[in-house]
Amino acid sequence: MSRFNPHADNEPVLRTAELWRDDCLLGNGSLLDKGPIWTRENVAQLVRYFVENPDEGDSSFFEKLELQLEPASPEARCLAAEMLYMLLLCPSNIGPEKKRENVLNVWSWSQRPIDENQPLFQDDNLRGVGSGGTGFNNHRWREMVYLIRVVDGLLALDEPERRALLNDPERLPRWLEDIPENETRQFRHMLLFMLLPEEFERVFGGSDRKAIIVAYTGKKKSQVRHLSAREMDEALREIRAEQEEKENTVELDFYETPLWEDWHRDDTASWLFSWDPKHYDWTEFNRLREAVIAGDEAITSWICTNGNVSPGDTAFILRTGKDPKGIVARGNVANGPYEGLHWDPDKADAGEMAQYVDIQLTDVRDPAVDTFISLTDLKRVTVDNQNWNPQESGIEIKQRSAKVLHGIWDKLPPVVEPRKKSGPQPQTVEPPRNVVLYGPPGTGKTYEMRRLQERYEEKATRLKPEEWLADNLQDVTWWQTALMALIDLGGKAPVSEIIIHPYFQTKAKLHNRNERNLRATCWASLHSHTVPDSETVNTEASSRRAPYVFDKDSEGNWFLTNDWQDSCSEFVDKVEEIKKGPSGNERTIKRHETVTFHQSYGYEDFVEGIRPHVDADSQALSYDIEPGVFKKICDRARRDPAHRYAIFIDEVNRGNVAKILGELITLIEPDKRAVYGEEGQLRSGMEVALAYSGKPFGVPRNLDIYAAMNTADRSIAPLDAALRRRFQFRELIPDPQKIAGEKGDGYIPDGEGGLINLRELLSAINQRVEYLVHRDQTIGHSFFMNVRNIQGLRAVLVREIIPQLQEYFYNDWSRIQMVFGDTAANDDLKIIRRTSRSANEVFGQLDEDLPEAVQYRIVPEEEITADAIRKIYEPDA
Incomplete structure (x- = not known):
């Protein structure tokens, strides 16, 4: 039976799922509290404020979610918290403490009390049943959108139909196919497992599902890749039935012997990277550990002496040189080796370079609080005489040792999340960032810059009153500040009142002026714009400048005069804007x-x-x-x-x-x-x-x-x-996986009933460009980001890609033909066609023997066939 789980207790999760189905999806109640929460009205608010109002900024998921839900009702915010609870229920790679913290954080936005000690918040209920992987956490907002859409569709049905659908293992997956992104969302598999655990597997990752089917059916990867999620469900169900009969037991799990070894054929290499705290202060260690616990992206750059390290390989980081010694982190290599300035400042000043790789960390352990693999434990692994204490960073771990090491690491207990101490926490000052983004054109540098800019933007509505006032006075001069203070004071006041006005005091703080200098500053500002014919101000007329708006009476009161309302109308408006405050102001x-x-x-x-x-x-x-x-x-x-x-x-x-x-x-x-x-x-x-x-x-x-x-x-x-x-x-390098295509899988229809794989197309083009020129002159993925059909692809190839290649190859069209695979193709499959004409054809019969003139022509956009494009990445097709 598919509900069997030798690694964790499924029952708390399944009981919670049953409660969710009955009380929420069918009863419109609340999972964590009382009252109607799972209603169509509340879901409609989440659709409006979250699904239809995406925030692509660089803030965290929760920072953006809080801002998006500001206009929502307290009940809708409670619903968001309960949806997040269900979203985090299955994954075991997020700890109970972090799950609890995240859900309670979102719930707090509703200002409604909640029982934090109720059973659903206990650790046993929040341990999860299987890993969601880093992809699930990095795309949490997409998973949330998917869940909202599922619930929105379910609540549109009447209760009897809804009940029947949620209990039907045939109809429910078919119904889900109408939900956008159903084929790529992991929560789809979690949802089916929670509601129908007898029928659907506890295999949430798409790559694992495909690998199992490939291993047991003998189908090619390309065939399995085109299966729908529902077809994969059916294949997994058939595989389980066959294996239960073969092993004569229903207690089988795809992540346990004997099934695990059948499909988990890991042909990637494993590498040992050294960290000696005596020589290198890994300042980001704690931040990266916290990021992994929170499910956020955690990437570090590490020195690597081996040029054979490849993307997808496993990386283990070994702490050495200083106790406690041992392996403290595991992750995946994100890219191949590249050169950068040496990590040692003295060597860097001398211009010395070093070789690095980027590692996406999936587990980081602090030896002071977490269980890790000590150097003593490592030395007990002697199956193939692996060197566990190397002097270099980037040593390949031998195959049998790697298998043992993975097994030991997988059995380590979860990382301990230290509970936050009560009382105010010390404020930490974030260190400054000096970052250069570099890469070929079209790799997202401009997009990344815009995304980063949003980190330094804030809606005026979120400002405190004192911040609002300071922002409005940032670019205002001293005399303009005095003018605005006088406007707010009714147009007349002595210097003593002007300098204690909030405008003047805030301006002083902005410029770090102390109190004893304020009176002189105010006097100078007023005198500089006093009317020339003033009878009470004796400043040299030559030192006065337009606009002339100030004067002083015999009692020492300064007042506004002349045509100040016309010449300074903008400051009247500014005073009114300041008075209104930040609430309701749409300014960024x-x-x-x-x-x-x-x-x-x-x-x-x-x-x-x-x-x-x-x-x-x-x-x-x-x-x-x-x-x-x-x-x-x-x-x-x-x-x-x-x-x-x-x-x-x-x-x-x-x-x-x-x-x-x-x-x-x-x-x-x-x-x-x-x-x-x-x-x-x-x-x-x-x-x-x-x-x-x-x-x-x-x-x-x-x-x-x-x-x-x-x-x-x-x-x-x-x-x-x-x-x-x-x-x-x-x-920033070309990343074909970011190309969506028509349905998010990188494919577009070719207009003839077939498909074109944009990801493989870009990979093939770049492989050839890198061979012919350099990796710095490859083609970025952003050229293909908005391509949804073959017409759009033709336009990109002719209007953007070919001009870029012309620049790279200095108009050497024969090289461009090589990139497109046109040299060996027949004319019908060419994008760049080569023709030649003899001198006699051009000039008639000549006595002089002139060489042939070679010409290259780009096939008109509308005549470029799907096969001509496909042959770029499938030359033998």
Whole structure:
């Protein structure tokens, strides 16, 4: 029977699923509380505010969900919490503490009390029954959307029909086929297992389902890949029946002997990567451990001496050199070896490079609190004399040793999640990020930059009143602040009242002005825009500037005069906007700036420089020192330490970076970043005197720097070695798996009843381009992201891919033919056709013997056939 599970107790999960079906899906009640929660009205709100209002920003799943559900009712937020509970019920790779924390967090948004000690929140009910894998956690929002759509469809049925459907193993999977993304969502398999455990397997991962069917049916992978989820269910049911008869028992599980060995043929290699804390301080260890526990992406870059490591291989990280020694992490290699600046700062300064791989960690263990595999335990594994304490990082683990090691690791108890201590938690200051995104065109650098920018944006509605006021005064000058204070005070007030006004006080905090300087600042601001014919203000008329809006009476009260309402109407509106407050304001607060480097871009544009100005009245020319975009964003970040700021630099390698940054090259280092006190004094970090103004300047710790560069234009090699040491380099490579196609599987219809595999097409093109040129000149996946049919594919090939290849090969059309596989194909299957004409054909009979003229022509878009495209990745088809 499929409900048999030798690894965990299924019954708590199945009892909860039965309760959910009866009380919620059929009774419209609540799973965790009382009252009507699973209603069509509440589901409709989740559809409106979550499903139809996607947030593609870089915030966490819960940060985005909370923002999306702000307009929803308390009952709808309770429903979201209960849906999350059901979503997390089956996976065993998320601990009970984390599940409980996440559900209670979402429930808290409803402001309704809940019994945290009820049985459904006990660990036994939350341990799960099988791994959902990293894919389930990384796509949690997609799984949530799928669940909402399923419930929305179910509640649209009357109760008798709903009851019959939920108990019918034939009808229910057919009904689910109408739900979008049904074929690719893991919760689909969890749902069927929970409701009908006698009929559906506890195999949630798509790759595992396919591997089992391939192993037991003898079908090719390409055949199984095209099976629907329902057809796979039927195949798994038949396989189980055959194996139960063969083994003469119903207590069989696909993740246990004897079935496990039949289908789990792991032909990937396993590698041992060394970590010596005496030489390398792995500062991200705790963050990565927490990310794995939370089900978030956890990727680390690691030095690797072996060039044979391949994507998909298993990586074990061995702590050595300092007790406790042993294996503390396991993961999967995300990409092949690549070169980067050496991790040792001294070697990096000398320009020395090292070889790295990126590892997607799936389990990280702290020896102080978690069970791990000690070096002593490792040395007991002697089946093939494996060296368990190597001097290098990236040693292949021999096959039999790897099998034993995997077995030991799989039996380790779950990672312990330390409970949060009561009371206020210490505030941690996030270290600054210096990141360069690099890769070929079309690999998502621009998309990633936009995604990162959203991390530094906030809706005005989320601001506190004091933050709202500060944001509105960021770019307001002192005299404008005085003007706004006077407007708010009724148009007339003495200096003593102006300087204690919230506008003036907030402006002082932004500029770190102390109280004894405020009166002088206020006087100077008022005098600078006093009407020229004032009888009470004795300042030199030449020092006054338009607009002339201030004057003072004989009692020392300053007032607004002249045509101030016309010349300063924008500030009247600004005062009204401040009074309304952030509530209901749709404005987005952006705490970032973007700039593009180019050959003529310099220090004066980026940091500060001298710029000419013409006085509007006298037409006199003057030269002033003005801040550049980087200094401006640094000043904003310094004045607002509670928030993070960022600058985004596009095409960073097109400018002379060392010259543009000048003396700031040292200040951008994370450990040199400046931290300022409330009065603006430097508390830690460094400052230097700027070249033009001579004023002290530091780069605030709460400013992040992101840069992007296109390796097809220029590699990272020319970048200054000192600069490369100060940045983390993150390569974005073509990822065919991100291509959706028509239905999310990478395929599009060819218009003739067949299919074209866009993922294999891109892989084939890039394999040839990399061979002929370089991996930096490959084609990115984004070219194909919006292709849904063959017409769109033809247009992309002719209008985007071919021009890109022309640039790569300097118009060598014979190479482009090689990329498309046109050299060996007949003319009907060619995309680039080659013709030749003799001199006699062109000029008539000539005495001179001239060579033939070779011409290449792109086949018109509408004439490119599906077979001509398919032959690129299936040359023998």
